[in-house]
Every structure is written in C-alpha cells, then in structure tokens.
Amino acid sequence: MGVELSHIFNQSKQGSLFVNKSVLQTNYTPDTVPHRNTQIEQIASILAPSLQGNKPSNLFLYGKTGTGKTLSIHYVKNELLKHVAKDASFQLKITYLNCKLRKVSDTEYRILAELIKKMGGSVPATGLPTESVYSRFLEMLDAKPMLMILILDEIDYAVQKISDSFLYNILRLNSELTQSQLCLVGISNDLTFLDNLDPRVKSSLSEEELVFPPYNALQLKDILGERADVAFKQGSVGEGVIAKCAALAAREHGDARRALDLIRIAGELCEREGGDSILLKHLDHANEKMERDKILDVVRSEPQQFQLVLLAIIHLTELKKQESVFTGDIFQMYQELCVKNKSDVLTPRRVSDIIMEFDMLGLINSRVVSKGRGGRMREITLVIPLNIVEKAKEILHESLLL
C-alpha cells in the first residue's frame, strides 16, 4: 500500500488515444461488414427459411482466418433474430460455438456439454456416458418447437481431434427430433478438411457451400480506416500507418482480425510511451509483441508434463548447435528434467503423442525420418523465434520450480 499510482492513471487518461477501443477488439460486431455483402446476402438467403420455421440447408463456410466468416455469420444471426416474428409458433435459436477452445470444447463430450450450457442446462464435467449427454441435448432441443441453427466454428479442428463420427451424430439428431429442427453451419479454414470426410457427412454438411476469399490490401485499408476513425481520437493515427498495417495483414493471407489487433496494440504501445500519434515504429513493435504473446500464452497454459517436454526440446536445441533434434534425445533430456522436477516420468509412447500435439500447436515442426540402420524417428525443429525462446524458458523454469 501507499504506492503512488495516480501519475500513471492520470497520464493514461490525458494521453488516451482511444475514444472507443472496443471497436478494435476481436469480439466486436460492427453494424456494417464492408466487402462482404455478397457473402452475407448469400448466407441470409440460405438461412432465410428459418424465419418461416422451415429448416434451412446445412451450410459450410470456408475461408482463411480473419476473412470475415465469423463476423458475417454473426451479422446474419443478429439480423435473423431481429426479424423473427414475436408470435411465431416456434422458437428460433442460434447457437455459436468455437470448437477450438482448449479444455472447453475439444472433445465430443465437452462440445455437447458446452451446447447444453448455452441452452441453459448443465452437465457434469465428467462421469456421464456421452450417449446420455446426447439424449439430454436432444431432450432440451425437443422440449418445445424450436428451430436451432448450430454454428460450429473451426469445425475442422473438432473433426481432427474427435473423428467425423461426431458430425455424423449431430446430423443424425435431426431424425430423432419430433418437434424441433436442427440446422448445422460449419466453419472451417481448411478446405481439404471436406475431402477426408465420410461421404455421407460431407454431402449432408455441405448442402450449401460458401467461400470467403481473403481481403486484399485495399479492402483491409477500408476496414481499418473505418474502425480506426471510431476507435481513435482524430489525428492520432500517423501518416501511412493504416496502409502499412493493411499491407502487413494482406501479406498474412488477408487476415483482417490480425490487422485490427495490430493497430490496437500499436495504439496501446504508443499510449504507454506517452506519444500522441501512432507511428510506423509502433506497428513494428506491435507485430513483435503479438507474435510473442501468442506463443508465450500457449507455453504458459500448457500442463506440467507438456512443459517438461517442451523444455527438454528447447534445452536440446540449444545444446546441440544444429537445427533439429530427435525423439530419443528428447526423451532422455525429458527424463532428467523430470527427476530434477520431482515429477513422474511418462512413457515414450505418451511423450511421442505430446510431441505431436506441440506440432499441431505450431510450436515445433516434426516429421518422421528414417536413418536406415540408425532407426526411425521424428526430426523436430523448434519454430519459436530465438528472442522468444529465452522468455519461454523463464516461464517454464518458473512454473516448474527448477
């Protein structure tokens, strides 16, 4: 107590560049969605039958991250809800769920549990047969006449993690509903995902298909400009900043979300510095910071055993001056770390799976190589930039009591 903080608060109040920061936040849904009119109209016309209580075709949306898929579907969702008749003989319910949230919706069971929670019910975190969670979901759906539009974002992730029988089960639910109907909207940023699907599921899910092309730099500039006008004080965005930001994001497959994050963080950095207008250098800093935070968040939130494996990989990569390391060495190093950390040692089998998960998270690259008589193993390369590795190591050491 007694630390004088008012100068910090005052400063940030005075120097605030932001008028309304929320429009730059990722969960913000603007009133208009520029450059996505055709997609929105198409979605709307596909989903329109729902207003009459008829089940619309299942819909599949494809596009890279930050191309406005989620935004568009939310927009249509809100409009639909606005237009639904008050006295309708049925209830229109639109539920959105992102399948990629770790520990929330990354198993079949948890996705269903989450859906039920969103509908106002509750299920225990574990202990129930998945089958009975299905029937509970079914019951809730069928309790009164209802038209449910279920939006599953990052659906490819769910299928990869669970298998496509999950989608099959969901689609099958329709035939078991008596009063209600269920319409599925799948969103994915991996188009090849459709190809490895059970043909029945595939044809059923993609009754309608829609592709979201990436924004180009000009469109991004538009979007950014529009939001920045609202978000920032007038004149606080430096020359060429918007354009640079748009260009950066356009390079990253037209990811608008990234562009918005970028400029928001640039604004925050600038503000912290006490500057009164955002400059190009702030953008660069923001770019670095975003990358760093993303990785470090993942590192931080990993369970203990995962952290140990990751630390083993990092140590080993530093120890050997070469780029890549192999499974066997990692396991050895991991064992040593476990002893130091006084934690249990997992089997090589499990560690192998953990390494695979890191691969999926994008922290490492791995591929199976055969060294002839030398055996067969994974060749693993750390993809965390060097300057971040140091920070990651700190975090790991801290949380592992090493």
Next chain:
DNA sequence: CGAGATTCATGTGAAGTATACCTTTAGGCTTAA
C-alpha cells in the same frame, strides 16, 4: 556389383489401467402427523 534380407529406433494402433467424478439405489435416520 546389385538385389534382396536385415536391422535399428522408434512410429503407431489397440487395448488395458488408474483416477476422478457422476448417477442410482438402498438403507438408515429424522421428522411430522
């Protein structure tokens, strides 16, 4: 010299185990009439 067999170190799938947690059920206890 070259085709085919061998080999190594681990990948990978299936099945099993431990743990934590859930529902159901039956018995025992309390309570109110």
Next chain:
DNA sequence: AAGCCTAAAGGTATACTTCACATGAATCTCGTA
C-alpha cells in the same frame, strides 16, 4: 409413513501405460558377372 441424507455400487471420460506390430532406408549378405 414420508422425507432426507449417506454410502456403496455401477458407470464414464480422460490421461496415461502396455503390448504388439509396422516402417523405411542404411547396411549387410550373398549369388553372380
């Protein structure tokens, strides 16, 4: 007698282990030129 609590029984998901078999190219073997 009805209602409530508790503990045991029976069940599941998840993280992990165990077991067995699959891989794929460097290396070895051996017949042949």
